Amino acid sequence: MFYTFGSKPSLVKIISFNVNGIRAAAKKDLLGSIARMNPDIIGFQETKATPEQVRETLFGIGDYELRAHSAERPGYSGTAILSRTAPHSVQFGIGVDEHDHEGRVITAEYADFFLVNVYVPNSGNELVRLDYRETWDVALLSYIKGLEFLKPVILIGDMNVAHRPIDIKNAQANYNKTSGYTQREIDGMDRYLAAGLVDTFRHKHPEEVKYSWWSYRMDARQRNIGWRIDYILVSQSLLPRVKEAFILNEVEGSDHCPVGIVLAD
Numbered sequence: 013m014f015y016t017f018g019s020k021p022s023l024v025k026i027i028s029f030n031v032n033g034i035r036a037a038a039k040k041d042l043l044g045s046i047a048r049m050n051p052d053i054i055g056f057q058e059t060k061a062t063p064e065q066v067r068e069t070l071f072g073i074g075d076y077e078l079r080a081h082s083a084e085r086p087g088y089s090g091t092a093i094l095s096r097t098a099p100h101s102v103q104f105g106i107g108v109d110e111h112d113h114e115g116r117v118i119t120a121e122y123a124d125f126f127l128v129n130v131y132v133p134n135s136g137n138e139l140v141r142l143d144y145r146e147t148w149d150v151a152l153l154s155y156i157k158g159l160e161f162l163k164p165v166i167l168i169g170d171m172n173v174a175h176r177p178i179d180i181k182n183a184q185a186n187y188n189k190t191s192g193y194t195q196r197e198i199d200g201m202d203r204y205l206a207a208g209l210v211d212t213f214r215h216k217h218p219e220e221v222k223y224s225w226w227s228y229r230m231d232a233r234q235r236n237i238g239w240r241i242d243y244i245l246v247s248q249s250l251l252p253r254v255k256e257a258f259i260l261n262e263v264e265g266s267d268h269c270p271v272g273i274v275l276a277d
Contacts, residue, residue: 023255024275027051028168028242030131030225030268034059034092038069040265046073049260049270052096055118055129057170059090066092081105083115090115091129091169097122106155111148119159125250126159130169135191142196145172149200153207160208164247166275167209170225170268171243173197175211178221179240192241209245212257212273222259225268233267242271250275 027049031037034056046054059066063080070078073094080092081104093099099120105112116131130152135142159165174193177183186193205211213222223238232238246254256274263269 022277024052025050025272026127026166026168026244026275027054027260027270027272028057028129028170028244029054029263029270030057030170030242030266032058032060032266032268034061034066034069034090036060037265042265043070043073045263045265045270046094049263049272051094051272053120053127054094054270055127055168056092056094057090057129057131059092059115060087061090062086063092066090070094079118079120081115081118084113088114089131091118091131093118093120093127093129095120099127106151108151108155111151117152117155121163125164125166125247126162128156128159128165128167128169130167130171132170132172134172135194135197137191139191139194142191142194146196146200149197149203153203156204156209157207160247164250165209166247166250166273167204167243167245168271169243170241171201172241173201174239174241175201175214178219179223181223181237181239192239204245208248210248210251212244212246212251212254213240213259213271215251216254216257222261224259224271228267242268244271244273246273253277 062082066080076094077098079102083089101121103119118129120127135145174180224242226233226238253276260270
């Protein structure tokens with residue numbers, strides 16, 4: 013299927029992919045995967061690289077504009093956006109010093125929406141960062157609602173939470189014990205949705221069991237013991253334009269797989 017960005021009628025294919033190290037993913041045919049997916053916009057999370065290293069890794073990718081953001085700590089976190097159409101503006105971070113040192117957010121402004129690419133903090137082993145994660149969720153939602161005063165928002169990325177039992181293979185065993193499936197993290201996702209954002213995949217596929225992350229241990233991906241923690245959320249006003257929402261389980265190269273939407277004019 014071919015998508016164009018900027019002509020009428022047009023469809024915009026938007027993809028989110030936690031690559032768990034963009035240089036490592038490049039050695040596993042990341043550039044080939046991007047070519048086959050043929051996105052108009054793709055956001056990466058957990059690049060674990062400086063903007064210069066991201067640019068070097070993606071050299072030769074084709075007719076895309078690149079924006080990349082890195083953490084102050086080398087080899088940690090990081091986000092990037094490739095876009096066939098140059099954004100009107102780009103912002104790194106959310107304007108809150110407490111949250112803007114880990115390269116977790118890039119906002120690209122387009123003609124009729126903001127695209128916010130985010131790598132939400134993991135609450136960590138033994139939930140040591142759960143309090144911080146809760147503060148982060150509140151701050152990010154406040155930032156998104158501020159953007160919505162100007163134009164609708166598409167929020168893409170690794171949200172590091174399985175929202176409902178359908179989104180995690182072993183819900184009961186993990187509930188309130190494992191990072192990414194505590195009630196406080198679930199409440200955070202509930203607040204995004206209560207504020208008017210829509211989970212596009214669950215809206216289009218209310219009963220489908222499909223995951224976007226699998227542990228590297230115990231052949232979890234082969235056995236499909238996974239979690240759905242990668243999302244594309246959209247402002248309510250954009251929902252009529254969402255023609256498809258999908259999870260690309262067949263794309264490898266990371267412990268995550270890409271998720272995406274097709275947006276119509």
